Amino acid sequence: MKILKGACIIGQSGGPTSVINATALGCIEAAFASEAITKIYGAAHGIKGVLDDRLYDLGLELQEELELMRFTPAAVLGTCRYKLQDFMKDDVDYKNILEIFRKYDVRYFFYIGGNDSMDTCSKISSYLSQNDYECRIIGIPKTIDNDLSGTDHCPGYGSAAKYVATTCMEVYRDAMVYDTGSITVLEVMGRNAGWLTAASALAKYKGVGPDLIYLPEVAFDLADFIHDVKRVYDRAGDVMVAVSEGIKDKNGTYISSYFSDTAKDRDAFGHARMGGLAGSLSNFANAKIDAKVRGIELSLLQRCSVHLASKTDMEEAYTAGKMALESAVAGNTDKMVAFKRAEGVEYRCETTLIDLIEVANMEKKIPRNWINEAGNGLRQEFIDYALPLIQGDINVPKQDGLPRFAKLKRIMTREI
């Protein structure tokens, strides 16, 4: 097979994670090692950087700073939420992308993101191939939501899950120290899939975690919620609840919208903006049950707390980036890197490739039979699934007792 020589662009998209830069590093280091790659560009703020001709020349970075990317949270290249139109309807962006690719002789495009990013990859791939421009496009999964189909799990999830589980254990202990009863509601990210909220069940598995867990996979009912909380409170004197920001009632209405009119706000992808549910639910509980209540929103912390990253996750994130580049150079395109878990008690995952079209815009949810019948807790199947993903600690390089994050020069290919 002939080697396709040319430049590569690496982009990061959507909400960042603790290990999204480990993936970029895997890709960059493999690119440096490959004879096929003539130049390594980083797109400033994902696909928007391509559209605006804002590319960083990563070949100009210091190696020691690049290496620190492994331990640096949040997208070092910048990220975006930008939805490409269908090119049959509007091909302005696509023409633009093709022009930039031609300008820099880009033959490899790697996009690190979630569902929407895989949709972006798939569309660009179709357009370029219809326009006879040879470019290999690989999507690399990244999401704390863990909701991509076709892969056992997604890089970013293990670290966020470890953060949620550990924090639940610590908060549980703190919330229970007073002799007065308390109700603590912890809000975890996840619009439509409850994977991350479910990680709180790992804390419960260790005996120090939420009594009740509510996920978007099961219709939420306020009366049932109060009934559940009251039952635990009357028995134990304290209750801890973990709840997905995206819980919905049986009609599919977000519970958060019960308490707020800001749920009408939508982001660029038409997704409802979330947040504030923990406070609303705990206040609602307080009106029915006389106890000290507290709502805690894990907010950005759950996706950027690299100090509590899972070593397993960080290594897999790096491998996914490396494998993306190597398989593209080997001739693959229009694919996403995926993880396949081996059978058996001991955890082993291998990387594989799946068609982008199988992933784009799909959402993988927690199987209903991994959730208990009442819909307020997780079964052992989930524990067995999630526990291996949070294993291993990392040591973030420190300076003055504080993390030393990568400082990239971010030199643009052109003056802006």
Next chain:
Amino acid sequence: MKILKGACIIGQSGGPTSVINATALGCIEAAFASEAITKIYGAAHGIKGVLDDRLYDLGLELQEELELMRFTPAAVLGTCRYKLQDFMKDDVDYKNILEIFRKYDVRYFFYIGGNDSMDTCSKISSYLSQNDYECRIIGIPKTIDNDLSGTDHCPGYGSAAKYVATTCMEVYRDAMVYDTGSITVLEVMGRNAGWLTAASALAKYKGVGPDLIYLPEVAFDLADFIHDVKRVYDRAGDVMVAVSEGIKDKNGTYISSYFSDTAKDRDAFGHARMGGLAGSLSNFANAKIDAKVRGIELSLLQRCSVHLASKTDMEEAYTAGKMALESAVAGNTDKMVAFKRAEGVEYRCETTLIDLIEVANMEKKIPRNWINEAGNGLRQEFIDYALPLIQGDINVPKQDGLPRFAKLKRIMTREI
């Protein structure tokens, strides 16, 4: 000097910290090692456990579980917020305490807490000595607020400060990744003293932290706040703000009360309940500046995240507990353990004892000249003060990748 033989009671009071149990452990291990101590009791929920005759016999605990207390956040003995009356006005509680002390032959009382707890210690000490009951009473400082006078700093502060600084760095990176402007407001605990919020300046010192920091020490003005935010936003396109929950205007009115009527709620000590300010301030900013805003409340996480504890703090916390017991056995009473920092560039602190009455109900604030003139940032003096306190990492013992906290049997001295 004659050795005073008898039982000791150890109690924990007020809001817990990541290292409050390290202090209790220091006290317990020194008690086991001392010939003067005949029995070691833990008061269930602080002074309330004494009043209710709810004491744990700590001699019945497994040593390996006791040792895990070092890495276990939140008061393992339970805590309380309970204010003793002046005994000249109402001595019911005091008679009760004396009776319990006599019942168990308690000759040593150690109370781990903040200002209010030192007040409790001081009052009990006066009452017992007026009633000719020999009992040595030592207060041991514990507060993330760092607001006790007479000591260089308080155990619990270093770990919380390290959490705040590290989290600020991580969140700062996450908040800045999009190409759209953002305003992020981070709310940190601290009613009247800004020590913990000021720890966010350590993140800024590393170049990855809040642009603006507002403390209770300086009168807060909403118009100035908007002016400051707009100035940074116009220059940098993103703004991160750290704010103490207890910021007040020039009349002493809590800013949080501007946005809420729940600020009327008071706890048992008459302190206003806080929280929700980050969301209110960011919404307020959003009404004046068109940007993506986010309010983040660090809530309980900042005081229970033992996984990010400072080794220096944890060791000092242990030492404070050990020293309390040893100095009581040596004849001291009516004192609080304090830290005295040695002169010189290298950080060294020694423990000392100060009179309880000098500490009780006093609040130590950040010197005004450690805060910049505009009142929205910290000077190098604060960095030099705080940086040594957050040094060193600890390794929390793990099981299944999650912390293994102490599991105490908590066997009561009587059947309840």
